[in-house]
Amino acid sequence: MLSDPALADLRAIFGDRLSLSPAMLAEHGASESLVTAGLPDAVAFPRSTAEVAALAAWSTRHLVPLIGWGAGTSLEGHALAVAGGVVVDFREMAQVLEVRAEDRLVRVKPGITREALNHELRTTGLMFPVDPGANASLGGMAATRASGTTAVRYGTMRDNVRGLEVVLADGRVIRTGTGAPKSSAGYDLTALMVGSEGTLGLITELTLRLHGQPEAMMTAVAAFAGVAQAVDCVIATMQMGLTPARIEFLDVETVLACNAYSKLTLPAAPQLLVEFHGHPEGVAEDVRRFRELSEGFGAEGLQWAERQEDRTRLWAARHSAYRAILATRPGAKAVVTDVCVPISALTQAVEETRADIAASGIPGPILGHVGDGNFHAILLVDPASADEVTTAKALAARMAYRSLALGGTITGEHGVGFGKLGHMAAEHGAAWAVMGTLKRALDPLNLMNPGKLVPG
Numbered sequence: 001m002l003s004d005p006a007l008a009d010l011r012a013i014f015g016d017r018l019s020l021s022p023a024m025l026a027e028h029g030a031s032e033s034l035v036t037a038g039l040p041d042a043v044a045f046p047r048s049t050a051e052v053a054a055l056a057a058w059s060t061r062h063l064v065p066l067i068g069w070g071a072g073t074s075l076e077g078h079a080l081a082v083a084g085g086v087v088v089d090f091r092e093m094a095q096v097l098e099v100r101a102e103d104r105l106v107r108v109k110p111g112i113t114r115e116a117l118n119h120e121l122r123t124t125g126l127m128f129p130v131d132p133g134a135n136a137s138l139g140g141m142a143a144t145r146a147s148g149t150t151a152v153r154y155g156t157m158r159d160n161v162r163g164l165e166v167v168l169a170d171g172r173v174i175r176t177g178t179g180a181p182k183s184s185a186g187y188d189l190t191a192l193m194v195g196s197e198g199t200l201g202l203i204t205e206l207t208l209r210l211h212g213q214p215e216a217m218m219t220a221v222a223a224f225a226g227v228a229q230a231v232d233c234v235i236a237t238m239q240m241g242l243t244p245a246r247i248e249f250l251d252v253e254t255v256l257a258c259n260a261y262s263k264l265t266l267p268a269a270p271q272l273l274v275e276f277h278g279h280p281e282g283v284a285e286d287v288r289r290f291r292e293l294s295e296g297f298g299a300e301g302l303q304w305a306e307r308q309e310d311r312t313r314l315w316a317a318r319h320s321a322y323r324a325i326l327a328t329r330p331g332a333k334a335v336v337t338d339v340c341v342p343i344s345a346l347t348q349a350v351e352e353t354r355a356d357i358a359a360s361g362i363p364g365p366i367l368g369h370v371g372d373g374n375f376h377a378i379l380l381v382d383p384a385s386a387d388e389v390t391t392a393k394a395l396a397a398r399m400a401y402r403s404l405a406l407g408g409t410i411t412g413e414h415g416v417g418f419g420k421l422g423h424m425a426a427e428h429g430a431a432w433a434v435m436g437t438l439k440r441a442l443d444p445l446n447l448m449n450p451g452k453l454v455p456g
Helices: 004-017 022-027 049-062 114-120 138-143 189-193 227-239 252-262 280-296 308-319 321-327 343-360 386-405 421-428 430-442
Strands: 042-044 066-069 086-089 096-100 105-108 161-168 173-176 201-209 216-223 246-250 271-278 300-305 333-340 366-368 374-381
Touching: 004 042, 004 049, 022 042, 049 066, 049 086, 049 161, 049 201, 066 138, 066 201, 096 114, 114 138, 138 201, 161 189, 173 189, 216 280, 216 308, 227 246, 227 271, 227 280, 227 343, 246 252, 246 308, 252 308, 252 321, 252 366, 271 280, 271 308, 280 300, 300 308, 308 321, 321 333, 321 374, 333 386, 343 366, 343 374, 343 386, 374 386, 386 421, 421 430
Parallel strands: 042 086, 066 086
Antiparallel strands: 096 105, 105 201, 161 173, 161 201, 216 271, 216 300, 246 271, 246 366, 333 374, 366 374
């Protein structure tokens, strides 16, 4: 609970843009998944970098934690107040500041979502391609080093953030990066901040790399006799040098859930959703090569969607897969986890994970952005059943350690938060302690999103 002097100082900064209402605290204490924590003490809605800097100075003065909040779509508890404090909601800092079309760059405030940015860019011939599925805020996407369905072609947030403005724990404002395509000038502080999950500072501005809107797009849906054939087809596609913009895997359970939820009629079989972008001639050639390749792995009923409305319907169904899977077990909550492995190990990782889930008795559909080795399991549990929750968390842990054994990572895009904090030492060894040293150097009082990502 905030002291009276601390609350008075905070109101002096934000006025009526500071909320202590139970409903607002509950909204900012909830998670998309089963990861839970306590409520924050207050929620602040800054409108400028100066206000965020004043808030950081206030935090240092009163020793109150700050937790950044974008759209609240994170799955590992990144934005939850594990030690109380003030949630910094960036919804009122959601502007496009400058579009530099010649340089393919855009400057934005952190609260703007990826869909809103692309709406602003629609007449420029440019787009921001990183698509995590949810309409996440760009500040949150940078903080968690998000990726998604298009990472296989366009890269992740790591590849598409050119520079940042960041408020540090003591209130200093720094800028990282430049408008130049590359630099050899010192430490790469942009890369350090991207993926730091708000533990080193609060992002107040981003300079992002843009890409040209493709002249042609085609989406395919292909059904396979089994998971191994579908995943082996993905591996062959990437090894042959084909460059799909997206290549998504859905197991049978996911397909059935999407059919019911989104009114699709896909065959009850493992599916690949593949999309190619580019010039019309190049897309046509990619389509031809993928058709031949997939048929070699037994693909059946290969259907191509070229009209925008057909493509939109398919990808809307894919993005709704989480809700569709939840709907298959009313009242359930999900333990949602992801891992990422080298592409050569993908079939083994998926098959072993499927067998592990099947033996557990917990429903756990698998899907993912398999073109870069990243897949997810959505483990459905009765939140009132301690046994089911324990079983699901053990399954998620085994997924993480299986991925490490195959040369992969405990998370390809969800990030760490505090949900995967216990696995960090196994992945990073002594390097995890180095992350803690960096945290203490920039935030010695441990006020920036404490309890996340780094050793306590």
